[in-house]
Amino acid sequence: MFTFIAVGTCIVDANQLGNANYNAATQLAQNVTVTKGNQTITFTSTAPSATVGGPTYTAAATGGGSGNAVTFSSGSTSVCTSSGTNGSVFTFIAVGTCIVDANQLGNANYNAATQVAQNVTVSGAPNAVTLTSGSGKVKAGDTATVTFNVALQASTVCSSWTGTGTKTLANAVITFTDNGSNDYFTATSSSCSGGGNFGTVYSGRATSQAR
Secondary structure, rough: OOOOOOOOEEEEEEEOOOOOOOOOOOEOOOOOOOEEEEOEEEOOOOOOOEEEEOEEEEEEOOOOOOOOOEEHHHHHOEEEEEHHHOOOEEEOOOEEEEEEEEEEEEOOOOOOOOOEEEEEEEEEEOOOEOOOOOOOOOOOOOOOOEEEEEEOOOOOOOOOOOEEEEEEEEEOOOEEEOOOOOOEEEEEOOOOOOOOOOOOOEEEEEOOOOO
């Protein structure tokens, strides 16, 4: 049995000993051409349930016999970025599909591996509500600060409120629909910076609140 360990020509020599009645056979050789081997990448990490601004994801994968590291990169840089050792740490920056690309270089004996991709679905992060006045039960007239992690559209709030960031609601009414640290909330107000009126600003989970 022959095992091929490097690119080149493997010479298979065949011999047979003689005995009292027969001379040893003349050696014969057979040439076997050995070409580069292929490599396969397999993800060993499971795609997470990702949110914008949430925990990072460290990708991991096994590769072929070249000994070269499997390296990672973002195939959707508008949704996620990669950093860290071999680009394995992914940060989620927008809603969408984060494409985690994995590659492995070849060497003298192995071809580069075919690129493999893993898709991570990135959803919007919870919006944080922090009351800046009032105590105990939330009441009409309290001023609230809402941090919007999910981009807002001008058509849903007053014209000066687009994108993400912290917005202050004057005379806000914050309604929580259940108890606990992950309450659902609806924020409404009669005015906003830049003028204009609007109704519901956002409904989602509150990560900070006063009771």
